Amino acid sequence: MEEELIPRKDFRDRDFIETNDGLFFTVVGYVHPNEKILAYLKYYPRSGGKWSRSGSNYERAIKFYDIPHLKETLKILEKNWPKYLYKDELLNISFSAVPKDLIHVHYKPEEKLGKLLNSSKLDPLQRKTIDVATILSKKSGIKLQNFGISGSVLIDLHQTSFSDIDLITYGKKHGWMVREALLSLIRSGRSKIEPFPKNEVPTPSRKKRLSLMNKMQLKLFYDRKWNRGVIDGTPFSVNPVLTPNDIQGMYGEYGCEPLGIVEAEATVTDSSESIFVPARYLVSAVKLNKNVKINDVKEVISYDRDYGDIAYDGEKILIRGKLERVECLHYGTTYYRIVIGSIEGEGTDYIKIAS
Numbered sequence: 001m002e003e004e005l006i007p008r009k010d011f012r013d014r015d016f017i018e019t020n021d022g023l024f025f026t027v028v029g030y031v032h033p034n035e036k037i038l039a040y041l042k043y044y045p046r047s048g049g050k051w052s053r054s055g056s057n058y059e060r061a062i063k064f065y066d067i068p069h070l071k072e073t074l075k076i077l078e079k080n081w082p083k084y085l086y087k088d089e090l091l092n093i094s095f096s097a098v099p100k101d102l103i104h105v106h107y108k109p110e111e112k113l114g115k116l117l118n119s120s121k122l123d124p125l126q127r128k129t130i131d132v133a134t135i136l137s138k139k140s141g142i143k144l145q146n147f148g149i150s151g152s153v154l155i156d157l158h159q160t161s162f163s164d165i166d167l168i169t170y171g172k173k174h175g176w177m178v179r180e181a182l183l184s185l186i187r188s189g190r191s192k193i194e195p196f197p198k199n200e201v202p203t204p205s206r207k208k209r210l211s212l213m214n215k216m217q218l219k220l221f222y223d224r225k226w227n228r229g230v231i232d233g234t235p236f237s238v239n240p241v242l243t244p245n246d247i248q249g250m251y252g253e254y255g256c257e258p259l260g261i262v263e264a265e266a267t268v269t270d271s272s273e274s275i276f277v278p279a280r281y282l283v284s285a286v287k288l289n290k291n292v293k294i295n296d297v298k299e300v301i302s303y304d305r306d307y308g309d310i311a312y313d314g315e316k317i318l319i320r321g322k323l324e325r326v327e328c329l330h331y332g333t334t335y336y337r338i339v340i341g342s343i344e345g346e347g348t349d350y351i352k353i354a355s
Helices: 067-080 109-117 124-140 172-188 204-210 215-223
Strands: 016-019 024-027 036-045 051-053 056-060 085-088 093-099 103-107 147-150 165-170 193-195 228-231 234-241 254-273 279-288 297-302 316-328 333-340 350-353
Touching (some): 016 036, 067 093, 103 109, 109 165, 124 147, 124 165, 124 172, 165 172, 172 228, 172 234, 254 297, 254 333, 297 316
Parallel strands (some): 165 234
Antiparallel strands (some): 016 024, 016 103, 024 036, 036 093, 147 165, 279 297, 316 333, 316 350
């Protein structure tokens, strides 16, 4: 059955889906097949789980946001709920996806934040959520209705003793404005918002990647991680999400053919969508490893949040990722791109600033 060519603007990055089986998924990106929503498993019912809601206990499926841990979520689904595994023949990806007829509740971050703002009964974590959103709204000049709350707070599964805050800001322009506001607040040292500790212990996957960087690259990697902070002892993150007017692509417009893992050098020409997921860098002067002879690599995209906003316009970058041939089906044109954060990359892909 041919997929209908419609933009999936009703399901956006970092929305949550609760299924008829009681599973909670986090939506990934904006381009989805007509009858399925691409998403990864976040929480699932389990006796004795650390997260609880309405008398039920849940376990967190993904402990860290990297490919090795993402693959663990696929194993959980394969063993217990294989109907959520999905092979997309057009995009050439194997991932998890929620069939539309199995959606019980679609949770929208902007609606949840609105409810919290109008509520007179808030727990300590919900109050901190309102505080950080209000502070960033005032500093950036962006109205509160352009913010949202994702993660465990969105689905009322948060635990006040250890949960963090996953704030959302909507709009391409707004994302950059909030970025500048947060950086300014942290630099000033006169706000309730404090910098995220720099002594964070990296996951094994990240530690392996970081070992490939020299001192300069490592310093830039940490210095450019702008979207995290702490408010009254609670960690938070700010994740920019595109609005429907920002979303240009739709499912069925293009097909992808994987061509293996490559290494390359390139110059960034446009990083204006690098703070979103997927992070997108337009590139030029691309030099692939010697045994690959392709001259039309136009972009580098990353589904790995580690590589968002890591490179700026005019900088040369070193890349390891999945090379894809992209065919624009409506026009019959093709180009190439390199994807970071693919299952095939197995956590060994990266973007680094060239020394």
